[in-house]
Amino acid sequence: MGTISLKNINKSFGSTEVLKQLSLDIQDGEFLTLVGPSGCGKSTLLKIIAGLEQQNSGDVIIDDKNVNSTRASKRDLAMVFQSYALYPHLTVRKNLETPLKLRDYSFVERLPLVGNFVPSRKEKKKSIDDLVFKTSETLKITELLDRKPGQLSGGQRQRAALGRAMVREPVAFLMDEPLSNLDAALRVHMRSELSELHNSLKTTFIYVTHDQAEALTMSTRMAVMIDGELLQLDTPSEVYNNPSSLRVAEFVGSPKINTFAAQISSDGSVEFMGIKLERKFNTNSQKALVAVRPEHLEITKDSNKPAFEATVSYRENLGSDIFYHVQVDQSESKIIVRGSPQAGLISNGETVRISLSHAEAMLFETSGERIR
């Protein structure tokens, strides 16, 4: 079992409120990502779940048990830290043994020298050795067991840190941006490894990241947090395609979603930049914001399609895609459009016509709420 639920968590450091009335239910075996910009309180929330930080009010419930007054070491959770926090003076093997020894050995058995004479220790040592070996096999770090963390590369340290968390089969894994210290290629590789690990362990993972790509690729559900509030909790595709507010839409997705001022006529039809949306919306507001992802805009040569004109000011060539940053006369902000490399490069300064690739767009109130 590994269900964790948070009820009305509040946390402030001095006068700064970090978490505001945050509630969250995490199901057993789920890969939940807490994602949000730096300083949104996601790491603090993870520490509160772990018990390393105490909330000002609210309840943390693990497996139907309130653990507000249970200290971190008694909550049976394992954590992977951003800096890995391996014990630098111990070999990888000793690092992996530490959580097992601290939990399984009695006080006498842990004593140096004297401990060796306690008969029960031998048996326990055997089972610890087996567990360490098994874990190192899973993570492919068996040949690194006798090295110290200082002699390992970033990726190997990351595995060792994972191993130390995995070795004792905790209720849930808490990961605090574990991939942020790796280089780009390794990070992408580790994403798939972590997903596989989650599939094979079937334990609850709570994963904190500011990198939405990690959140979108790995998680079963992602929780988008901004300014200490939980804005949306849903599957990655739902969060991406159907964001509940403009802040979520703007945070998730790279490059950032484009927004346009729109007018709503009394019959509910919406018009922006001379383009009329096919769908009608049921709202009383007259002004709203239309948000369109870069891949839903296209550069068109078809003069019949409703479109607006803009000047290309910058080109981002990613190989598989090209993103054009274009400037529209009236507005000061830039718009990003995805173009395909097959269509041929458009040079800076050229004027292009931009239309919707399929006539769908999300509509938001000027205050940021979604109009459906």
Add this chain to the structure above:
Amino acid sequence: MHHSKAHIWFVWPAIILMIVILILPIFLAGGISFTNYNLGNSSFEWVGTENYEKMFSRKTYIKMIISTATYVLIVVPVSVVLGLVAAIMLNSLRFGADIYKTIFFLPVMATLLAMAIAWEFTLHPTLGIINSFLANGCGGIREFILGFHWLPWVSSEDSWYSVACANNMDFPYWLKDKKTAIWTICFIGVWQAFGFNMVLYLAGLTSIPRELYHAAEMDGAQSTWEQFKLVTWPMLGPTTLFVVTITTIRSFQVFDTIEILTKGGPAKTTYVMMYAIFEKAIQQNITSIGAAITVVFIIFIILLTFFQRYVIEKRVHY
């Protein structure tokens, strides 16, 4: 690659200086220690190992070795442990840490010479504040605490305190008594050294990443002792090595307190090496004996350095 000789030009001033003011005097001292040369003499004779034989046979020099060893073996461990304890306690304080830091560091900053004079007054057998404090406490709570009457096996009639009270305030003479002099000197040494060790340990403590304590907590290290054993002590390894080395070398070099307070007495119980060198070579002008003691002194320091360099350093650096 082009082989230039420029590096030699950069290095030789330093090498020459080192040879002239460091290496040469050591060899000179080594040479003199095998002669009967005294400063001002126009000639000398080689006497072989006579000076060293004297050192290891005469009672004075045996006492010198004993008092130096006592001083080092007491001051080093006590001041290192006290420094560590004080640093850990100060590190956990929220308020007032700066005040305590200043108090504990004061003896390090102050001139030991001036401090020694203050101690001389404090420890004076009849006029000193310590003995008058003890004398005024006879029969009171001070007697109970300092006489260890609270320990079950100490009877209140024959504790050292009660005996002193009964014998007309016969409290220890501290620096004037050959039984207590070296211990009093050690106490002053600890008082003077531990503040410095504390500051070094405080610096070491702040460099331990907080995440390691979090990791230890998550791994199940519950008691402060477990966390100390798993994180604090190993992470302080390099600091401890440095602190122990520097304190040992400084303890071997203790001189000013001895010169001011005891002049090596009573009965040569505080006759430490540095003072012996000073007394023989400078005051009595027996340069050859002074040189022999210096050579032994240097050998001690070199052995210590090698021990630190090749034995311990391998264990504390990762």
